[in-house]
Amino acid sequence: MQDLTATRVSIPGVIGPYDAYVHLGDQWNGFARPLFALDTVREIAAHTQILADEGGCNSVVTAHVIDGDPDSEGMPRAVVLTVNWQFWDQDGGASKVTTVAESTAEGLYPVGGSSWTWEIETWTCACQESNPWHLAVCHCGQPRDRQPAVPLEAATWTAGATLRRLAPGTTAALVELLDGHARIVGVFAGETEIDTADDTGPFDCETLGEADEILRLATDEAAPGDLDAAGWVPVETEHAGRLFRVTFPAGEHGRYPLDYMPRPIPAPRSSQKPPGVPIQRAV
Ligand SMILES: [Zn+2]
Structure with a gap:
């Protein structure tokens, strides 16, 4: 069986997001068929029941967790149900509108797969690319968990991505700030300076001008301290404080291959013991 991938899902505007596991590519009518840890199922159950309280049972399919005693190996036993109240009259009562979600071998529960409109x-x-949650590093090289501290840092990355369109090895630039106007005066691939002349180097005036403009707009808006926060390092010159070395995001030649995917994370089996009551009502 295909490995599970840890991600997050929601029903936009209704519930979520929740931590979930999916088999990538396993879909129902274009929607995800997620699996959830029991503790996450409890969150989903609580949320659906709040929605039912607010809008009436017919407005939402409710989820429920009924806890039993631990099994002989001490693992929690729980019954996970969903109830589609709106079809009660039409379909003929409780058993017809109730679905039991059986747990998988990993101790995960499929709640609402093949009927709920779960989306990843x-x-x-910061480069404007929209990525699925489980893609932890954007194609531009930026990790999801390490996004820009200030708008100038985002602009710096965008300028870097702009330069890499023509020189994929670009890692840094020397930027001059003169009367508040940013201008790229040098581009580097590691320690090697890239020829920025229009006729002999990889760049053209339009691309360099586009990167200049991205930085100019961002420096216009920058607050004191933003240069430092964006990683702009002053370079010692006779015009101290006006020349900066800015480093663009790391990555293999500045970019990850387009099919880069994080390694799937094995799904943990919940070891949390259920509450010490023999019979607990559905929450
Ligand atoms: Zn990006």
């Missing part, structure tokens, strides 16, 4: 969450990188 996305995150938007």
